[in-house]
Amino acid sequence: MKAGIVSRVDIPSALSLTRRIIDYLGERGVDVSVETDTALALELEDNDTNLSDLEGDFMVTVGGDGTILRTAMEMKAPETPILGVNMGRRGFLSEVTVPEAEWALDKVLEGDYFLEESMKLSSRCLQLDESFPDALNEVLIASPLPSKMVLLGLRVDGEHIIDVQADGILVSTPAGSTAYNMSAGGAVLAPGIDGFSITAVCPYSYFRSIVVPPDSIITLELLKPRAEVIAIIDGRSLHPLQPFNTIECYASEHVTRFIRFRSFYSRIQKRILTIQSK
Numbered sequence: 001m002k003a004g005i006v007s008r009v010d011i012p013s014a015l016s017l018t019r020r021i022i023d024y025l026g027e028r029g030v031d032v033s034v035e036t037d038t039a040l041a042l043e044l045e046d047n048d049t050n051l052s053d054l055e056g057d058f059m060v061t062v063g064g065d066g067t068i069l070r071t072a073m074e075m076k077a078p079e080t081p082i083l084g085v086n087m088g089r090r091g092f093l094s095e096v097t098v099p100e101a102e103w104a105l106d107k108v109l110e111g112d113y114f115l116e117e118s119m120k121l122s123s124r125c126l127q128l129d130e131s132f133p134d135a136l137n138e139v140l141i142a143s144p145l146p147s148k149m150v151l152l153g154l155r156v157d158g159e160h161i162i163d164v165q166a167d168g169i170l171v172s173t174p175a176g177s178t179a180y181n182m183s184a185g186g187a188v189l190a191p192g193i194d195g196f197s198i199t200a201v202c203p204y205s206y207f208r209s210i211v212v213p214p215d216s217i218i219t220l221e222l223l224k225p226r227a228e229v230i231a232i233i234d235g236r237s238l239h240p241l242q243p244f245n246t247i248e249c250y251a252s253e254h255v256t257r258f259i260r261f262r263s264f265y266s267r268i269q270k271r272i273l274t275i276q277s278k
Contacts (some may be wrong), residue, residue: 001109002031004049004056004080006071008063009041017098018042021085023100025060028109051075058108059260060081061094065179068093069234072120072136078254081115083108092178092267095260108259116260117212118175120252124230127245133237134252137176140232141220141247142168142201144240149204150229154197155220156212163223166203171196171204171218171249175256178268180258182234187211192263196249218246218249 003025007018019042025032033056037214039048051074061067085096085101097105107113108232122129122168123139133141143150152169154161166176172181174189177197178264180187186199186209194214212218222245231239231247241247 001029002033003225004033004035004054004055004059004075005038006051006054006059006063006067006075007038007041008059008087008146009037011063011087014062015041017085017087017101021060021062021105021164024105028105030109045185053146056080060085060105063087063148064091065087065093069136069236072256073133073234077223078120078134079129079257080106081257081259083259088246088258089221089275094135095258095262104259104261113259113261116264118191118256118258119173119194119196120256121171121173121176121196121249122252123171123233123256125231125239125245125247127242129269130239132233134254135176135180135233135234136173136256137234138172138181139247139249140168140169140170140180141222141229141241142232142236144228144230145185148225148227153217153219153223154198154207155221156216158217161210162262164200164203164205164207166205168201170199170201171220172199176234178260181209185209186270188268192208196251202210214251216250220247228233230248 008014033049034047035051036048055178062084086094121135151165153163177189181199184199184201186197193212197211199209225243229241
């Protein structure tokens, strides 16, 4: 069996745990490949693989949701199952905590887990002939300037729905519905409910949010002639847009697979309780 390892490198405790995981898997005969930045931080120059080349029967991420989003966006085989060990603040996409790391690895090696498949979202700008990286969470169309609103024409399957003036528009996957979309007031979609949530961020209109089927083609047209607007994919990949550009969003041919031991509802309960305690 082969495993890939990706860790946050700016937290010493994350690197300490990552070294522990590498040793633990090695003792059990697992061939471990370590992502480049992680390997350099751990001084493992002989075990250094670019994330875009990293392969394995499963991936272990040590960090928060940001580490998982980076791994899902950049790893070589998008469908490789991910086991997330949470070192972040909320870590909703992660499955286990630090004390559970070895327990979880044993479960994986024994095959005692289930896989949760998450849809991904493809998007492109028609005028720029540019396809953006697939999103696990969301595509956000917004101004790069604080307090500047955008004006967007929203169409679904070619039918005009409404022109929305807002701080931004989110198109979210079911996984992403628990992230920025949830904070913006959009509906949370449980696993097994395929579809996309379209949510306005602080809208100056009556439109708030709508959920559309998974085979929908969602079109967002920039309507202001001089507005600065960007497309942001999973909070990581930024793409400047031009006035009157049109962005299409649609289901990707790829999915992300998560290694799970617990139900979605236990995770969403934890997420809500965490937010309430802030």
